[in-house]
Amino acid sequence: MQLTVLPLLADRMDEKFDVFEVFLKTLEKNETKLEDGDVIVISTKYISNSQGRIVDIENIQISKEGLDVSKKYQLKPEIAEVVIRESDKIFGGIAGFVITSSDNIMAPNAGIDKSNAKKGKVILYPDNPYLVAEQLRRKIFLKMLIHVGVILVDSRLMPARIGTSGVAIACAGIEPVLDMRSKKDLDGNPLKVTFQAVVDNLATIANHKMGEGAESKPFAIVRNSGATLTDRKISSFEMAIDPDQCVYVRGLSNPPKNQ
Amino acid sequence: MQLTVLPLLADRMDEKFDVFEVFLKTLEKNETKLEDGDVIVISTKYISNSQGRIVDIENIQISKEGLDVSKKYQLKPEIAEVVIRESDKIFGGIAGFVITSSDNIMAPNAGIDKSNAKKGKVILYPDNPYLVAEQLRRKIFLKMLIHVGVILVDSRLMPARIGTSGVAIACAGIEPVLDMRSKKDLDGNPLKVTFQAVVDNLATIANHKMGEGAESKPFAIVRNSGATLTDRKISSFEMAIDPDQCVYVRGLSNPPKNQ
Structure with a gap:
């Protein structure tokens, strides 16, 4: 199934505002309708602006x-x-x-x-980014009677790479990580890499199309992502590794001898 | 413009093989045609297998x-x-x-x-991943008379995050990084973040849809990526920061006092 990413042009907002209302207007202006299963990615900057942060x-x-x-x-x-x-x-x-x-x-x-x-x-x-995402998800369900996922995205740098990718600062309604521990590879061996960073990956491609500059595309819709939607409450612990367990944080401070 | 990602099911290959020939067959089997401007993302594992690595x-x-x-x-x-x-x-x-x-x-x-x-x-x-990508790009041009980008992708972990994203191990025919230093933000200020990791971002979403397990989707086509195609030769130095300049490598080994 073909995944699609559609960034949405929105009005620049200078004062605090209601993100849900602005999102509805933005859908209308872009002549776009949400579909059940869509994942809505929103710039953290836009959310912060809406909160006057x-x-x-x-x-x-x-x-x-x-x-x-x-x-x-x-x-x-x-x-x-x-x-x-x-x-x-x-x-x-x-x-x-x-x-x-x-x-x-x-x-x-x-x-x-x-x-x-x-x-x-x-x-x-943003303040309370998980709450913001969850409220938006619920309002969309009450208004349109469809289930969507919501991701708040910021840009980030990667180790030893030039340029920015995306990271999910919070999410709601979507399983953040795909656990593949029970799956096998083509030879029937257990997989080396056992989790897929679902919301970070969707955040990255949406962020890529939203741009960074004067374009003002604070929303993007990811369709047919294949992600699993959920009604349970998501916590920040589900996507984040304790830095003490992180291969970069610990590994980079643990060099071999003679180097 | 809507970006689309289409993963392609391909045959499992056990011996060395010609990636270009297998790619042509895979397009046919998936009833898909390439378009000018497409970016083809290929798993490094598949390339390594083709080389008997x-x-x-x-x-x-x-x-x-x-x-x-x-x-x-x-x-x-x-x-x-x-x-x-x-x-x-x-x-x-x-x-x-x-x-x-x-x-x-x-x-x-x-x-x-x-x-x-x-x-x-x-x-x-893979051996010579940039050469592999460039040869594939040229063969596609000679056969179909269209310009495409080619990216070889592997999975990677992100600092302090659970699960894998993608990273471009090599590319051809596509500008790997978007330089936004001349662009302004919505207020006319220079942007804080000045480069966008184009090929890593496209690699990430393609890798996400290609899966890790027994599905065998070693190819994906990214359409309407917005990436700039090019005929010049790309070098690995264009995407990679010298680790001595990397904010993670250097920053994580430079903690504040009292911690």
């Missing part, structure tokens, strides 16, 4: 810890301060770029973003 | 270095030996899993795979 960094009080992080990683003190407030843990970093984790999402600079924000302001990650 | 690990002589790596990362000595021979550098690892780099591709265990191989054997990464 924008900080005026010029008025921020800087703590001792903020100054330390600012110096060590050559970030503006105001940015370092916001990064600390928004993250549970800082793993490390390079100049201008700190690797943090918050609500089980590993992200550069706690996901805060200066692009697509007015001067002197930064956009933070 | 299969090693009988039981007959391998184990070096001192192989034994060291085997002990440190709890790999079978034979596997450790093949990993060393296939990789330029070992960055580190955890039990059973070594992070290596070879030809600018960071991969677990140098990309060698026990699944989808007969007992006692492992499949290695």
Whole structure:
């Protein structure tokens, strides 16, 4: 079955707004109808904007810890301060770029973003992204009587690669990971790789078509994804590995001798 | 424009074979025609099989270095030996899993795979993957007079995430990375994120639909990807960041004080 990805042009919104209402309008403007089983991918920036999650960094009080992080990683003190407030843990970093984790999402600079924000302001990650996704899914069901999956997407970098892919910051109504442990390969051997990152993979291709710039395509519909829809509540623990178990986080700090 | 991904069922091949010939047969069997601008994504395992890149690990002589790596990362000595021979550098690892780099591709265990191989054997990464992709692209042009992109895909893990996505091991005929440095955001600010990992993103969604198990869908066609096709020769340096410049490799080994 052919998978399709359809990005949707939407209005630029400057004040807080209702994402569900704007999504309905956007479907109409794009002359598109949702179908049962569709997966709706939405930019976290758009969700953050809808929540007014924008900080005026010029008025921020800087703590001792903020100054330390600012110096060590050559970030503006105001940015370092916001990064600390928004993250549970800082793993490390390079100049201008700190690797943090918050609500089980590993992200550069706690996901805060200066692009697509007015001067002197930064956009933070959404509040309660799983709740946002779940509410949207329910409203769509009540209005249209169809089951859909919802994914909130941000861009991310990959180890040793140039350019951004996508990552699911939250989801609702869709099984986030496909467990293939019971499946066999072509020779009947157990598979080496046993899980498929379903929502991250759908997030990646949707994000790719949504673009990053002035196009304003904050929504995309992924059709015939093959993903399993569900009514159960999804938690952030289902997609995230504890960094202590992560092959990159642990493996990269465990080099062989003589290197 | 709607992007579509169409995976193609193909015959299981046990001996060396001509990928181009098998691809033509596969198109026919799937009643599919290529279109100008299509991107063809092919599993590296299938390419490796076509080249006979299969090693009988039981007959391998184990070096001192192989034994060291085997002990440190709890790999079978034979596997450790093949990993060393296939990789330029070992960055580190955890039990059973070594992070290596070879030809600018960071991969677990140098990309060698026990699944989808007969007992006692492992499949290695393809020889000359860029040449393979380029030859396939040219043969398609000469036969059908259309321009296509070709991507060879493998599965990979993401930092702090459960499950696999895709990574382009090589490509031909397609610009691997979209440079957005000249573009602006919605407010006219320069973009924070300036490159898009085009071939990795297309590889990811194709790989997702191709499956990992007994389905044998080694090819997928991505249509209306929006990617820019090209006649120039692509090099592995265009998609890969030197690990010394990588935010994960360097950042994860550079933690803040007091942690």
